[in-house]
Amino acid sequence: MSTQTDQRSTTPAHRVRTRTLVVAGLLVSLALAAVVSLFASASPDGLEHVAETLGFAETAADSAVAESPLADYGTAGVGNEWLSTAIAGVVGLLVTGLVAFGLMRLLARPSGRD
Amino acid sequence: MHVPDGFLDGPTSLATVGVATVAVAAALRGARRELDDRTAPLAGLVAVFVFAAQMVNFPVGAGTSGHLMGGVLAAVLVGPWTATLALTVVLVVQALAFADGGLTAIGTNVTLIAVVAVWVGYGVFRLVQAVRPQSHRLIPFAAAIGALVSVPAAALVFTGLWAVGGAAPIDLGLLATTMISWHSLIGIGEAVITFLAVSAVLSARPDIVHAARHLTSQPELQVRTAAETSS
Structure with missing residues (x-):
């Protein structure tokens, strides 16, 4: 244990490569989605539940994209429930990833010597 | 808590679009100070992870569920300005492609989740972190406390918006207490997920975690042997 404490006090700057960390994180995200x-849980979320309890749930209107092929995290035309959710999830990850990785890279300064 | 279309009237929804626009414009400037090419990949990953985690509603009892908001998770890992941007990306994708959160409510959802949850939660995190600023170990706990507070904070602001432009006359005291109590329960899940995610990244790469960067001495020059780099 004492060696572990020693290590901590001289924290190594790179324990895991960034690429390894990002790939691991993407795999976890893929598993989740x-x-x-x-x-x-398919139960109503906190806001929906409150809206139902207090009686204003019916004031919600359908989104203009409610007929989107991926609406409510299902894939239109795919009967299998798992596949339907999984395809929607993977598409969501790809789109979010493309936009987010692109945007962040665009905003990033060249390497951290500030 | 993705607010659907119809809950808030036009003027209120428009006002939140204004708030969201100002916040995102400021975040585009602020994030430049937080991001460099070492941290940018983590920022992209945070957005992807939050999208994925938001697909997994967890039960909180009495036929009610909740999911991660991710504001404090993102702010602690990549900085609050970058967190505002990352969560905005997630919310826009959800609203446009998945009909999750209304289109006219996009400003409201960005305001509640990408602004209020991020910044109130991050503020609480910083207050707790200030107790022992040099502690690595405190960071995940402080993040969890910030996360716990961030969810009912957003719920409270939603109540405020409802007071201004809600679609039906609801007793505001009752709305506030019901919203805050359910979202405090959801906040416990938020705290657990935030604790785990922050702990994981912190143990792997403390040097790129925004809230821990002051703890990692950055050597001017790093000498690495060939054996080290190839292993």
């Missing part, structure tokens, strides 16, 4: 999501 394509597998764990099938077991997600």
Whole structure:
């Protein structure tokens, strides 16, 4: 244990490569969106529940994109429930990833010597 | 808590679009100070992770569920300005492609989740972190406390928006207490996920975690042996 404490005091700057960390994080995200999501609770969320309890749920209107092929995290025309959610999830990850990685890279300064 | 179309009237929704626009414009400037090519990939990952985690609603009892908002998770890992941007990306994708959160409510959702949850939660995080600024170990706990507070904070601001432009006459005291109590329960889940995610990244790469950067001495020049780099 004492060696561990010693290590901590001289924190190594790079324990895991950034690429490794990002790939691991993407795999966790993929597992959440394509597998764990099938077991997600289908109960109304906090706001929906409050709206139902206090009686203003019916004031909600359908989104203009309610007929989107991916609406409510299902894929139009895919009968299998798991596949339907998984495809929607993967598409969502790809789109979010493309926009977010692109935007962040665009805004980033060249390497951290500030 | 993705607000659907119809809950808030036009003027209120428009006002939140104004708030969201100002916030995102400021974040585009602020994020430049937080991001460099070492941290940018983590910022992209945070957005992807939050999107994925928001697909997984967890039960909080009495036939009600909640999911991660991710404001404090993002702010602690990549900085609050970058967090505002990352969450805005997630919310826009959700509203446009998945009909999750209304189109006219996009300003409201950005305001509540990408602004209020991020900044109130991050403020609480910083207050807790100030107790022992040099502690690595405190960071995940401080993040969890910030996360716990961030969810009912957004719920409270939603109540305020409802007071201004809600679609139906609801007793505001009742709305506030019901919203805050349910979202405090959801906040516990938020705290647990935030604790785990921050702990994981902090143990892997403390040097790129925004809230821990002052703890990592950055050597001017790093000498690495060939054996080290190839392993």
